[in-house]
Amino acid sequence: MAAAEEASKFSEEANAYPMTGGDGPNSYAKNSTLQRGAGDAAKELLNEAIAEKLDIDILSSSNTFHIADLGCSVGPNTFFAVENIIEAVKFKFQNQGLNSQIPEFQVFFNDHTQNDFNMLFRSLSQNRQYYAAGVPGSFYGRLFPDASIHFFHSSYALQWLSRVPKEVVDKNSPAWNKGRIHYSNSTDEVVRAYEAQHAEDMECFLNARAQETADGGVTVLLIPGRPNGTPHSHPVGNVSFQLIGSCLMDMARKGVVSEEKVDAFNIPVYAMSPQELEAAVEGNGRFSLEKMETLPHVSTHGTVSVTQLVVSHLRAALEGRITQQFGEEIVDELFELYLKKLDEQPSILASGTAIIFLVVLKRKAN
Template sequence: MAAEETRFSEAYAMTGGDGPNSYAKNSAYQRGVTDAAKEPLKKAIAEKLDINILLSSNTFHIADLGCSVGPNTFFVVNNILESVQSKYQSKGPNSQIPEFQVFFNDHITNDFNMLFKSLPQNRQYYAAGVPGSFYGRIFPNASIHFVHSSFTNHWLSRVPKDVVDQNCPAWNKGKIHYSNSTDEVMRAFEAQFSEDIECFLHARAQEIVNGGLMVLTIAGRPDGTPHSHASANVTFQLLGSCLMDMARKGVVSEDKIDAFNMPMYYMSPQELEAAVELNGCFRIEGMEVLPDVSTLNVTETAPSIVLHIRAATEGLFKQQFGEEILDELFDLYCKNLVEQHYIFKSTKAINFLAVLKRKAN
């Protein structure tokens, strides 16, 4: 039987390799969040995982969605594996610990070569790379026991088409993000998020076995916080203003800016709850805000913040504006970040962990 057609989406890969601007060298913040999520993750497995979901198989299948190039994905997988092993061992000395198969998933443009080169030599699992967008099906029916994804769900499958169409009321002229934009722009991004999160949950509902777990670590905003007061949104608002400064100097075309938006949306816990309820295939077993791992002094940490943002987004800017503007853009961004650090004083951000369990059909 043919595999279900994968939903079309744009590909946004992190910067590959191990150079100074690479994701591998500039993802310490994500590693901090991974460390903060370690104990809640272990608790979720200890309390919510039903080891009887293996049925006749003796292979436990784990998928990490949006794995990028490492090393963070390897730390997470190791935490999951150790916790599942402990769960089996708690059932008594005669309980048989399964073998583990780990699927590392990311966009087809991800640097899988770097990922595979970085695989831990002493790993206790079989590893496989699975390319494709998680907004469509990427695994067979009822084949995965545990899904993990961290810092991925704020990426949309695509930019809403209306915000880059000058004939639409939602045209986001002169801006690259929905923060502080018109109501029409905001509604376009909200609609895209709603469509995407339903596609994500629908695909996972088919792939995860009944009783299987999915743990999501999400970069978001607190309930009730306006989008214009979300820290990440203000970050991209400032980056967009840097592009407009460069346009005024003739370095980039303003038309290219008008045709460009960041494919991101920072959800609140309430929005995720509503999406899970609408989908109907999962039960939320737990949701908690993780401890803040950011550094408050923006002026001192501006260079590392810029490297972090660049590692995640330079592929987008390179595709739209060309590689030659990247250094100037991010140097200007660093300068403005220091000079305008005060704009972040009233902003808010959270990272929250959600534990979802696949309901029985």
């Protein structure tokens, strides 16, 4: 499939809303400390992956090292990740006595076209050690020329599906998800529709990266998911979506929103297990799975309560989608109701399971 044709397959859809932009109190930039914590926890493993798995002789035809961060959002987390990668690559060259051969660095920041790239580039450090470029588009399709990227990175992004499975919003389908906004507390048919969409998306993701990665290049993924064998209803993120759905249904019963709009609203997030990721890589066959490790629990130090932290982070992730479906006038009320329910039932978050796992993939030689 030609690059342009493949890109059109994943053209931006009406439900492809990025994280909340800008730098206001509800922005992703101000409400992504949990993601930052995962990046900090992964730093040592990322350094090890570069030290042990990256072939620096893949630069034989160029003195520029190409890095792509997929699902970069607006910062600051993407900048910390990129700086960690560059420092680790430079250290590898120095450790092998190749100081004079340290390459220049080109970093590609990728996200949906609606991402607030203006905010992203306004936030770039003036003292950065790399050339920066934005690459808009879905990472489930092709983004770069063949064999052009030496290091792919993606954190807290692959849980987002390319789209809501079509069956779950089709009134004539057995998988119609009436009265719910997520698969995790729904029927077997809805769960299977989400599982199938996830499997298709991962195949597309790996196929695209296999074409774009230089032989010997490395991909590092940080994925929030669920432990192997854990029911879909258990992960704490899925529990949060269930609760948001119950808040929307409460508002529908009061006439604040229409029930039809709730029925048509689904969140395209899937909590994959390490086993599912391993199966996808094996099925693709073009990468070797070099490492897969669960990260230690991320601490939520700060001046706000855990429930307030969860609410603010979820709002930064979902506000665009909710506004498009229901209008911005309901957003404050929805998240106030959500916070109230969490405060009344704090065990909801404590009882949920969650993992963040790091995956290191290496491109096999053609």
